Amino acid sequence: MSSSPTSLLDLSTNSLGSAGETRARITGFAGEVSIVERLQEMGMHHGMIVQCLGRTPFKGPLLYRMGATVVALRNGEAQCILIQTL
Amino acid sequence: MHTNSNPLEIVALVGAPNTGKTTLYNWLTNSKFKTVNYPGATVEYAIGAAAERLKADYLFMDTPGTYSLFPKSSDEEVTLRALYEHHRHQKVKKVICVVDGSQLERNLMLAEQIHAAGFSMVLVVTMSDLLRKNGMKLDVAALKNKFNSPVVLFDGVLGEGLMKIVDELKLLKVEEKDPKHLKTWSAEKIQQQSEILRDLAAQAYGHVDAAKIYDPTARIDRWLLHRFLGLLFFFLIMSTLFSSIFWLAKPFMDMIDKGFTWTASEILLLMPNSLFSEFLAHGLVASLGAVSVFAPQIFILFFGIGILESSGYLARAATLIDRPFSKVGLSGRSFVPILSGFACAVPAMMATRNISSKRDRWITNFIIPLMTCSARLPVYALLLSFLFKDQPAWKPGVILALLYMGSLGIGAVVAAMLNKILAKSEISMFMMELPLYRFPRWRVLLQQSFARSKGYLFRAGPFIFVFAVIIWAGTTFPNYSEENGAVKMETSYLGRIGHAVEPAFEPMGVDWRVGVGLLSAFAAREVFVSSMAIVFNVTSDDEETQSQGLLSSMQKAQMPNGRLLFTVASVSGLILFFMIALQCMSTFSVAVREMGSWKFAMVQLVSFNVVAYILAIALVQGLRVIGVA
Known part of the structure; x- marks a missing residue:
């Protein structure tokens, strides 16, 4: 887990509703091109501050707040976003 | 030959999902438009004329939400096609680009692409009510300068800003040459653009944090998406x-049922002993009633x-x-x-x-x-x-x-x-944006639900009518003067045909009368009910309503060998058959169109019906083996 740079997936594995906030800054993208393109089109970009809100039930998608929105991402999708924790 | 059947100028509404695009569209067209528009997304593109009070000669076109002009799903391909190709309408040159006022940083990318493609654009910033409530003032001038386009704030709840949008559309200059297709942007280009747009958004917001608009929604989601409570x-x-x-529909259904029952008995009172009134009451009214009951x-x-x-x-x-x-x-x-x-x-x-x-x-x-x-x-x-x-x-x-x-x-x-x-070939993506919680606009919602229910009745209506005629006439002639209802039915045309196909239905534990109903259900499933209403409602007691009358004659119905027709076993078999069988021609044709494949639709049609038939027989015979009649 100590690989650097870390991906958004490493940010938090807390379940939703538990205490504690984890914030990070997006530093880049890696992995499957179609996923990266889509993430960028949805407005995720270098330098953006992201906060992990936790995981949905059944070990479902992770919720990330960025600005005035929340995006639900699967593990594989979160993994494509590289971050630096704050 | 040049035909100009539609001289109205066409304006396309384009925006990311959840930006309030369809809300604006409803305001612009007064929610009067033709297309299948189902909850969850804009299906096809909807086209509607400008509402009268706007005094504008425009056709507005709503398109499925898209994040960019480089499509990733068929939905987004529809948007792209709607913008660049159009057979029956004029070329799209004017576009209303809808962006969510709290999401400028993310939504402006699409505006940039529309601008770059050469469309004349009015940039509409929605959720202005929320911006105001949170004490935010947008620096509209910054946006105007960047895109060299008019910018209008719009409040989807009250409709504020609507006239301004139309006025700006009228003033909008259109370029001589057609908008061009964009080449896919490279990662560097996207990165560079998003930095420019982020700075622009920051400039537009000033020092206010737009993110706080989401706070109430985030609080609700702590409950609705909670690990345990969320599932509850x-x-x-x-x-x-x-x-x-x-439970909610019950009183309305009773009312409709009573209405049809009353109509049928009035017809028989007004014109006793005539074949025509017999057809109206027991054929047409009974079958329309049997299906209309379910409209609520x-x-x-x-x-x-x-x-x-x-x-x-x-x-x-x-x-x-x-x-x-x-x-x-x-x-x-x-x-x-x-x-x-x-x-x-x-x-x-x-x-x-x-x-x-x-x-x-x-x-x-x-x-x-x-x-x-x-x-x-x-x-x-x-x-x-x-x-x-x-x-x-x-x-x-x-x-x-x-x-x-x-x-x-x-x-x-x-x-x-x-x-x-199936071969695993591509990556399955989820990536779902969770929009702000908002109160529904009740009037629009009522209007749309009403239109859709009406659509249901009208779609099935012609089939119900045609089968009402066929089945009533088939069960009435040639022995229409026969007093004994059962004999009249057995010797009727439909009875004779029915007996010929009966062996196919016999393993399902039903006779030819139900078989006729099952066959007629291939026009539309609900026709089964109206067919049953005609076949079994021959001797309806005026004391009870139509549905009660139908139930009691079903209860008495017998097979040729004297055993009861409708038993736990045969009814269960029928239910299982209906659960699986694909008895809907509209579904078949939509499957052909959506998948672009006759093969897909044929495989679906044949396999569902064959499996349904086999399973129904297995269930009925199995139940009989263990002693359930």
């Missing part, structure tokens, strides 16, 4: 929706799904269901189409365009016809009220709930099987 809420919301189809249930279903969609909950439901769905090879994105399948498979199949993975879309489209659509509701309601006649109302209610869940279960099994068989 999901279950409560879904069961409230499906149970209200019954269908209205409630559409209305309920509409509330979930416009409040923002459906995106959460899709997120909650993503993981379980992924077990059978689907994603949460299949949730909305499948939920819509409980209303009607036709809009549900169109809704799958929102799924970017072709494989996911294939599987979803394959299982959609298995969902308990509204046309099955009348059939189940009739068969269950027969099984549970004179028993407390909750019993059929519970069984019906089980049938709904059962259809989801069958769908899951089929999806899992397909998931094993």
